[in-house]
Amino acid sequence: MELKAVANRTRAIKKADILLFSTLRNERVRLPFFLKYYRDLGINHFLIVDNGSDDGSLEYLQDQKDVSVWHSKHSYKRSRFGVDWLNWLQMRYGHDHWTLVVDPDEFFIYPFADTRPLRALTDWLDASSIKSFSAMLLDMYPKGPIGAQPYREGQDPFEIAQWFDSGNYSITRNPKYGNLWIQGGPRARMFFPDKPERAPALNKTPLVKWSRRYAYASSTHMLLPRGLNLVYDEWGGEKASGCLLHAKFLDTFAAKAEEEMSRGQHYANSHEYKAYKAAMNDSPDMWCKWSEKYINWRQLEILGLMSKGNWA
Amino acid sequence: MSVGIVMLCHTALDRAAQVARHWVERDCPVVIHVDQRVCKADFDMLQKALADLPDVRFSGRFACEWGTWGIVAATQGAASILLRDFPGVRHVYLASGSCLPLRPVRELIAYLEERPRTDFIESVTTADVGWTVGGLDVERFTLRFPFSWRKQRRLFDGYVRLQRLIRFKRRVPPGVVPHLGSQWWCLTRQTLSAILEDPERAEIDRYFRRVWIPDESYFQTLVRRYSANVESRSLTLSKFDFQGKPHIFYDDHLQLLRRSDCFVARKIWPNAKKLYRVFMTKEGEGQAAAEPHPGKIDRLFSKAVERRTKGRSGLYMQSRFPNEDWENGKSASPYSVFEGFAELFENFEPWLGKMTGTRVHGHLFSLERVEYSGGETIYNGAMSNSAALRDYNPKSFLANLLWNTRGERQCFQFGPADNQEINWQLGSDPNATISVISGAWAVPLFRSNLNFSEIRQEAARLQRLEQEHLLVLRSPWTKARCRIWNLAEFVENPMEPLQTIVDEISPRALRRLTEAPRMADLKGFGQFLQNLRNQGMQPMLMGDFPVDDNLQQNAARKGRPYLVK
Secondary structure (H helix, E strand, O other): OOEEEEEHHHHHEEEEEEEEEEEEEEHHHHHHHHHHHHHHHHOEEEEEEEOOOOOHHHHHHHHHOOEEEEEEEEEOOOOOOOOHHHHHHHHHHHOEEEEEOOOEEEEOOOOOOOOHHHHHHHHHHHOOOEEEEOOEEEOOOOOOOOOOOOOOOOOOHOOOEEEEOOOOOOEEOOOOOOOOOEEEEHHHHHHHOOEEEEOOOOOOEEEEEEEOOOOEEOOOOEEEEEHHHOEEEEOOOOOEEEEEEOOOOOHHHHHHHHHHHOOOHHHHHHHHHHHHHHHHHHOOOOOOOOOOEOOOHHHHHOOOEEEEEOOO | EEEEEEEEEOOOOOHHHHHHHHHOOOOOOOOEEEOOOOOOHHHHHHHHHOOOOOOOOOOOOOOOOOOOHHHHHHHOOOOOOHHHHHHOOEEEEEEEOOOEOOOOOOHHHHHHHOOOEEEEEOOHHHOOOOOOOOOOOHHHHHOOHHHHHHHHOOHHHHHHHHHHOOOOOOOOOOOOOHHHHHHEEEEEEHHHHHHHHOOHHHHHHHOOOOOOOOOHHHHHHHHHOOOEEEEEHHHHHEOOOOOOOOOOOOOOHHHHHHHHOOOOOOOEEEOHHHHHHHHHHHHOOOOOOOOOOOOHHHHHHHHHHHHHHOOOOOEOOOEOOOOOOOOOOOOOOEEEEOOOOOOOOOOOHHHHHHOOOEEEEEEOOOOOOOHHHHHEEEOOOOEEEEHHHHHOOOHHHHHHHHHHHOOOEEEEEOOOOOOOOHHHHOOOOOOOOEEEEOOOHHHHOOOOOHHHHHHHHHHHHHHHHHHOOOOHHOOOOOOOOOEEEEEEHHHHHHHHHHHHHHHHHHHOOOOOOOOOOOOOOOOOOOOOHHHHHOOOOOOOOOOOOOOOOOOOOOHHOOOOOOOOO
């Protein structure tokens, strides 16, 4: 096994606990806010794979009472970008739990997130016999050059990255897995205006009532069995859905892109990071006059980026 | 002690205990039924939690699987105990463990004391209900249901189909007229005891034991046999969603619940701490005599059901991606497509914008870039003007534009020189109004400075594309409103069609056009077409242009050609 347990506190997991799974590398500065955000939401236990951090991430996680952390020095790419590691952990510890799989720069938001804890959502999903919940990745960015406002440890990243694209997403159905394929947003607009097919996928299904028979096929974009990908209504109605606010575009991004480029450990030969690096050299401003300033989930619901469905 | 509570519990027993205490302390005795499937430890805990209260009883336990007889049996048992042990009780209120009293208990008592002979129970004949799950209404009473709906759905459905096929029908006992209604009622001692002590009860029970979802029909039906005064509504606020499961109340519903003036609400999320804190502690001074009016909550929930079943027209997103022809509105709002107008008139776009007050774009599907109104490089919703991004998914592009600008009518130019992939999307959209001047694409060629052989080639290409496009617009599947003129007939009399178009976009303007757009100079156009013919290309879409220029000379003038009163 490629994973070595550094701190295994999974015995503390209780029957109905909501679990968060994540894999990361050198995200020390983000961790305090990340953990706080998800603790406040109602996550009971964190299960994290550290892929060879050397910035103190591992040590920091080791000291958290509600975190179990594993260590791997193996190739991120060979483990299919961390999916294999997390699938294994989920099979082992996630069975019969609601599990949320997110990166350290992804912040889950759902209808009524400001007044109802995550448990209210999972209880409702249980009562409605819904097993998987969609949350599209929404890239957030600052006004002005990325990196002009430094991110401080513990800070809410969306004090800096306040803006997003509200209506430029392309959607197609993936006939093989039945999931939707969503691309667009500022990354397509800024980094891939000539190669839109290469723009990263934004469709995600991070919240699943896990069973050991399930698996993520590619990141959290696609699930098996295929029925779990049917998070959208095909007959005109709207199912309930959320968003993953993506705090990627902070001052930490340039360094990250540089590092990931040289490691060459990302999807499709890291072409995404190549495109970023090329564009980053002239320190771009992703903001435009049609950028939307983030207020709350209700705004996202009105804009049609997420939906309450029949949850009222 | 005039109101007694029967409480059916199966989960969140701590909340049930809290509510039971609330009732008892306010002089309402409670009989609790706990689902057989609840484990002993939890049951013991509940009993212990209420041990100090004299007016609490526990009734014999039945397994209450949804849709089965167990719930009725449990209710009968608990109600009998209540009537036996508390002779002062005049009204019996049936509640669940996740019900929450919203108004001071004394208001409920006063309300019922004023109506001592009234039975509050929703009771509707099967012909009049529209809310049953699975389309079973009268068949609930005439078929057999030996399989579990939850666990053996296929067998359940298959057996129903089989019985329909062989026309099986159970005999409904004489004197039983099937009625349905909400499970949560409040009956008088007289009516309830008449039902429970009916000499024929054994026979009636035997029949209802095999009825589907008897908890929504047993008392609702029998009450019609004995009650002199049925008020067909439930005093419990309980709303169901499109799958027939109850909507749940959370802390953020506090104000809505408070203002509803309903006595009891169901179902409350067990962790809705604020709701329990507010309604379990404070005995607010409401309007004691107010009638319940759940209107606002009704609207909230019916909107939720509508969102789930119909959705927002024209929205395509992560959790709404309708199959073709199931969109419930292909696009968000009406829009207009103009083909050939910008080619025939020199200032068509600004003119149309001025006349109609709408947003007029150039060729949105131009191969070079997206020509947004005013030459914008980025548009509403942060849409890029990159042709590559647009062509990657033209359908999403158009849907996005119309969604982002909903509320403001969009107009744009289209033609055979543009990306044709959007053809069917435009043609099949009832929101689209498409006006075509066929053959007008030849005007820019006519006025261009290209070599004639190139012109001829390009003309042949554009003509072929426009012919294909017109085939789409004329197909029987087209739902867009289409108007097609050929160039010659349009040039001959341009004002009438222009007036029609403007009226259609802004019907309230109701004024005659005072200003026409400037038409391109067509002197020599007839000869130009003849030259194409001479070179072997057959221009077919322009209509008849005489070779000499004596057609419509007035139209070819420059400046402001028409002033129409």
